[in-house]
Amino acid sequence: MIKRTLMFSNPAYLSHKNSQLVISFPDEERDDRTVPIEDIGVVVLENQQITISHGCIAALVQNNVALVSCDSSHMPTGLILPLDGGNTQAERFRYQIEASVPLKKQLWQQTIQQKIYNQARVLQMIGIDAANMFRWSKCVKSGDPDNYEGRAAAYYWQNIFSHYLNFNRGRTGEPPNNLLNYGYAILRAITARSLVSSGLLPTLGIFHRNKYNAYCLADDIMEPYRPFVDLIVYDIVAEGVGLSELNTTLKTRLLQLPQVDVSFDDMTSPLLVGMSRTTASLARCFEGASRKINYPTMSL
Known part of the structure; x- marks a missing residue:
């Protein structure tokens, strides 16, 4: 299965529930969206007003998702990866x-x-x-x-x-x-x-x-x-x-x-x-x- 790449360019609140990435939009009257975490390969956090829960970070990293953070000029500046790559x-x-x-x-x-x-x-x-x-x-x-x-x-x-x-x-x-x-x-x-x-x-x-x-x-x-x-x-x-x-x-x-x-x-x-x-x-x-x-x- 092809893993998805998600980019967040607008303010959002990211959390997780039941193995799903939950995307909420606090400044907009929009329903929450969900994406199965197992379907995600890369997440790019571009907007400076994104809030992400620690539990969500842990769930993403545990599923080997590359979590990329961007600076104020919207260029990638940080990367979070899992510490454990396998049993060996x-x-x-x-x-x-x-x-x-x-x-x-x-x-x-x-x-x-x-x-x-x-x-x-x-x-x-x-x-x-x-x-x-x-x-x-x-x-x-x-x-x-x-x-x-x-x-x-x-x-x-x-x-x-x-x-x-x-x-x-x-x-x-x-x-x-x-x-x-x-x-x-x-x-x-x-x-x-x-x-x-x-x-x-x-x-x-x-x-x-x-x-x-x-x-x-x-x-x-x-x-x-x-x-x-x-x-x-x-x-x-x-x-x-x-x-x-x-x-x-x-x-x-x-x-x-x-x-x-x-x-x-x-x-x-x-x-x-x-x-x-x-x-x-x-x-x-x-x-x-x-x-x-x-x-x-x-x-x-």
Whole structure:
């Protein structure tokens, strides 16, 4: 079953009863609404006047819902995840902590290979020559010592919006950087949720190592999935709509990310489900049962 993504942009009171998320509207004459908690994958709390009961938070987290809070500018700023990812969590933590440097470098090699390949697919889909990107994806060595990720990023961002914009990628840059930032924040929450459900610790990365970053592993594993966000943003840019204000309509489109189809060798599934396949395969790599992370490929 496809899990739902819920965004709350207006004042509301959230509670739970009988395994249902109960949504009340204290400032409006509207009946309460209910949603089965087991059907929810991500909840985004955007409005600063939302009240949520502790029992509701506990029920959501217990059902492995990623609970995202936003700041006063309506950008995702916090994430609540369950502490307990499964019965074998302590064992999986140990495997993760004891992972060798060569294994981590090999996993990073696979990650960057697939990221560049998926970026190349995006360029190919929008009519940009990507032969060099496909070639670079095959040239990545263990640990990416030649920084093919950086080379690919420079070419990719120079070209992806070239039909419509003079674009420079940067978190504080001009639109559509605001759309990309929002989409990546949602993707990060999805990734962290799946890592926890696979019994892994999102803090301990295979490449990212920032002592102030609680989601280093999520930032690693989301890399090949970023192009799925980029393609949504590209479609929005191509429509010629206003981008300076990240309004509810644009956010709603970006929040469709968990339902986007992603393709593996043997199946196509929603991204939320596909991410769980990826993180489960990563857990097997840490355990020594596999040497390959199962990443999706952008479909043409």
